Amino acid sequence: MGETQAGKGSLPYDHPQSMGAVGATGTLAGNRLARDADLVIGAGTRYSDFTTASMTAFQNPGVRFVNINTAEFDAFKVSAIPVVADARVALERLTAALAGYRVADRYAAVMRSLKEEWEAEVDRLFHLGLEPRPAQSEVIGAMWEASGPRDILLSAAGSHPGDLHKLWRTRTPNGYHMEYGYSCMGYEIPGALGAKLADPTREVYVFLGDGTYLMMPGEIVTSIQEGVKIIIVLVDNHGFASIGGLSQSLGQQGFGTAYRTRVAESGQLEGNFLPVDYEANARSLGAHAIRANGLVEFKLALEKAKSLDRTTVIVIETEREVRVPGYESWWDVAVAEVSEMESVREARARYVEARRKQRHHI
Numbered sequence: 001m002g003e004t005q006a007g008k009g010s011l012p013y014d015h016p017q018s019m020g021a022v023g024a025t026g027t028l029a030g031n032r033l034a035r036d037a038d039l040v041i042g043a044g045t046r047y048s049d050f051t052t053a054s055m056t057a058f059q060n061p062g063v064r065f066v067n068i069n070t071a072e073f074d075a076f077k078v079s080a081i082p083v084v085a086d087a088r089v090a091l092e093r094l095t096a097a098l099a100g101y102r103v104a105d106r107y108a109a110v111m112r113s114l115k116e117e118w119e120a121e122v123d124r125l126f127h128l129g130l131e132p133r134p135a136q137s138e139v140i141g142a143m144w145e146a147s148g149p150r151d152i153l154l155s156a157a158g159s160h161p162g163d164l165h166k167l168w169r170t171r172t173p174n175g176y177h178m179e180y181g182y183s184c185m186g187y188e189i190p191g192a193l194g195a196k197l198a199d200p201t202r203e204v205y206v207f208l209g210d211g212t213y214l215m216m217p218g219e220i221v222t223s224i225q226e227g228v229k230i231i232i233v234l235v236d237n238h239g240f241a242s243i244g245g246l247s248q249s250l251g252q253q254g255f256g257t258a259y260r261t262r263v264a265e266s267g268q269l270e271g272n273f274l275p276v277d278y279e280a281n282a283r284s285l286g287a288h289a290i291r292a293n294g295l296v297e298f299k300l301a302l303e304k305a306k307s308l309d310r311t312t313v314i315v316i317e318t319e320r321e322v323r324v325p326g327y328e329s330w331w332d333v334a335v336a337e338v339s340e341m342e343s344v345r346e347a348r349a350r351y352v353e354a355r356r357k358q359r360h361h362i
Helices: 028-036 087-097 105-126 136-146 160-167 188-198 210-215 219-226 241-249 278-284 295-307 342-355
Strands: 039-043 064-069 081-084 152-155 176-178 204-209 231-236 288-292 312-317
Touching (some): 039 087, 105 136, 136 204, 136 231, 136 295, 152 160, 160 176, 160 204, 188 204, 188 219, 188 231, 204 210, 231 295, 278 288
Parallel strands (some): 064 081, 152 204, 204 231, 231 312
């Protein structure tokens, strides 16, 4: 089983049939099984750009689709056999109809091998050993190790949805809350208030970057006012790391995506990083605030936050250029056809080649 952002947590991560994320932000296991699948059963999915890796995910020439959806528009996508029905009811009936069916032993062995390989990759990314600034994947790993099985991880925008879709190991239903319909920057803190109000017995972790935080930190005040405790992990990578990485992949070198001062002589944003004190800002809004220098301090800060009864903001600086890679996936973001920059021309050539794999299943 592969997961979209909306479906993540449908199975616990350690279930033998859970292959994790599929698509542009997919795992190695999920994407390889999707690539070779001869039958895809889509439960509630809309086959969005990310889910299908811009229609490159399913490469088997004979692949067929069965779509279970309450919306006819989505049920008929990719020339599927449509099942216009509630997903739970339809799956229960299909399970009964397929009683006794099992895949071939060879396929099951491939599935087990891919899952083992992927879990080893997650462990590697959780423990890269970078000092003094950890990678974002290491921060995610430390959060997961500190969290309990019923705790909730909530995020929305930047590089976090892609990394969390791959790496976060969901253990119970409703433990992963990702606003990825619009990936709306600023949703995270008010969204976490809602999650905590819905179930006050569960710890709620907010994962956001400095770019998102600066857009909408004001609901920290509301959390203090209402006595609704959340734990906010603020990753300081000095700007917009996600769009910066995308810009670099298009050959445009990340222009304007780092929080740097403008240099008078060159007129460019290539000076020092802006001296924004996020810890002081969060404290001024009423939160308990901690700046963690490195993973050791970060882990201690997480334990401290769990022991407190009010909203806590933990700020940790990360290595901006150490990213979680893609795993045999692609996203269709067009590259300029004409440019004086050699890096853009090279990116355009890669883009044209990648589009050859697109299939619209019509």
